[in-house]
Amino acid sequence: MELQIIEHCGQRVLTTSQLAESYGTESKIISRNYQRNADRYIEGKHFFALSGEELRRFKGSRQFDDSLKFTSILYLWTEKGAWLHAKSLNTEKSWEAYEMLVDNYYKLEKQLKVLSEREKLEASMRLSLMNSEDVTQLKNEVQEIRSMVQEQITLDHGQQMRIKKAVATKVYEITNDKAKRTRLFAELYRDLKDRFGVASYRDIKKHEMLKAIGYIEAWIPKKEIAVSAATLTANRKLII
Numbered sequence: 735m736e737l738q739i740i741e742h743c744g745q746r747v748l749t750t751s752q753l754a755e756s757y758g759t760e761s762k763i764i765s766r767n768y769q770r771n772a773d774r775y776i777e778g779k780h781f782f783a784l785s786g787e788e789l790r791r792f793k794g795s796r797q798f799d800d801s802l803k804f805t806s807i808l809y810l811w812t813e814k815g816a817w818l819h820a821k822s823l824n825t826e827k828s829w830e831a832y833e834m835l836v837d838n839y840y841k842l843e844k845q846l847k848v849l850s851e852r853e854k855l856e857a858s859m860r861l862s863l864m865n866s867e868d869v870t871q872l873k874n875e876v877q878e879i880r881s882m883v884q885e886q887i888t889l890d891h892g893q894q895m896r897i898k899k900a901v902a903t904k905v906y907e908i909t910n911d912k913a914k915r916t917r918l919f920a921e922l923y924r925d926l927k928d929r930f931g932v933a934s935y936r937d938i939k940k941h942e943m944l945k946a947i948g949y950i951e952a953w954i955p956k957k958e959i960a961v962s963a964a965t966l967t968a969n970r971k972l973i974i
Contacts, residue, residue: 737839740796740810742782746840747810749802753819756835757828767822768809780815784808813840887940896943897935900950901926908955918955925953 737756740747754761768775775781784792785807792808802808811819813836820832889897905918923935929949930938938946 742810747812750809753811756831757823764819767819780812780818782810888937889940889943893943894936897946900947904950904953921955922953
């Protein structure tokens with residue numbers, strides 16, 4: 735059985751007579767099923783009911799048999815509506831017919847319009863280029879965000895211990911005097927905080943840890959700097 739293809743509101747539909755013919759029954763049986771279970775059928779989902787000007791326009795755009803020319807209301811059944819009718823009839827033949835309609839009629843309207851091979855290729859290329867550009871842009875944005883985050887991460891516990899160890903090594907390297915060490919610890923930590931603009935050495939940024947280690951290793955106490963400067967001045971006077 736070859737059905738005349740009817741489309742309405744972007745989907746394939748069947749008239750009551752077409753549905754009846756497919757199910758091997760009469761149109762009045764289909765109409766009666768609908769009337770008995772009208773509360774289950776939703777217009778726009780299970781069927782479309784055309785009348786008045788809408789029906790006249792619809793008829794004018796298609797060729798129907800004479801039996802439909804004088805109808806005042808035309809019911810068009812969607813796939814979901816056909817399923818409800820198959821359920822009402824509940825015969826082996828109706829279910830077989832329903833499966834046939836889904837496979838060979840309704841299913842086809844769900845498929846996208848087939849593009850030519852050239853159109854497919856062009857569309858695929860455009861999509862690939864677009865995706866490539868989008869992916870590149872996304873990678874760049876992710877990298878920027880990652881860099882920003884990395885710049886804000888402070889020292890973890892292990893790195894804090896490395897800073898403390900470097901400070902202790904430097905202080906013990908300078909003097910064995912316990913009283914002087916206490917002063918040097920405070921001075922070095924204060925200079926370290928000033929150098930990296932933080933409230934605590936723990937707030938030093940992770941990516942600046944090696945700079946901090948280098949600063950500690952090269953650090954000279956202010957008193958020694960002053961002594962060295964005074965000695966240099968005195969030596970110059972002697973030379974003069």
